[in-house]
Amino acid sequence: MTEESRNATETLRRIFRDMDPAKAQEIRQCYYAVMDNLRPLADLLEIEDLNTGDEPGGILIHEHLLAITAFDAMSRSQLGAVL
Numbered sequence: 278m279t280e281e282s283r284n285a286t287e288t289l290r291r292i293f294r295d296m297d298p299a300k301a302q303e304i305r306q307c308y309y310a311v312m313d314n315l316r317p318l319a320d321l322l323e324i325e326d327l328n329t330g331d332e333p334g335g336i337l338i339h340e341h342l343l344a345i346t347a348f349d350a351m352s353r354s355q356l357g358a359v360l
Contacts, residue, residue, distance in 0.1 A: 282355060285355045286355040289356060293359055308356060308360055312357065315344055315347055315348040315351065316344075319341050319344035319345045320341075322338070322340050322344060323337075323338065326341060
C-alpha cells in the first residue's frame with residue numbers, strides 16, 4: 278500500500294468515525310448494495326448479449342463493459358476497506 282493510499286484510508290476512517298452513525302450505516306448499505314449487484318449485472322448483460330437475435334457485441338456488451346468498469350473503479354477505492 279502506498280503512502281497516498283494509507284493517508285486516504287486513514288482520512289476515510291476518521292471521517293466515518295466522526296460521522297453520524299445512521300448516515301455512516303446508510304453509506305455502508307449503499308456501498309455493499311452496489312458492490313453486490315454490479316458484477317451480477319455485468320454478467321447478465323454479457324450472457325444476454327449472446328442470447329439476443331442481434332449480432333453479439335452490440336449494445337448489451339457495451340453496457341456490460343460499463344458495469345465492469347464501474348465495478349473495477351469501486352474495487353480500487355479505499356471505501357470498501359474502511360466500511
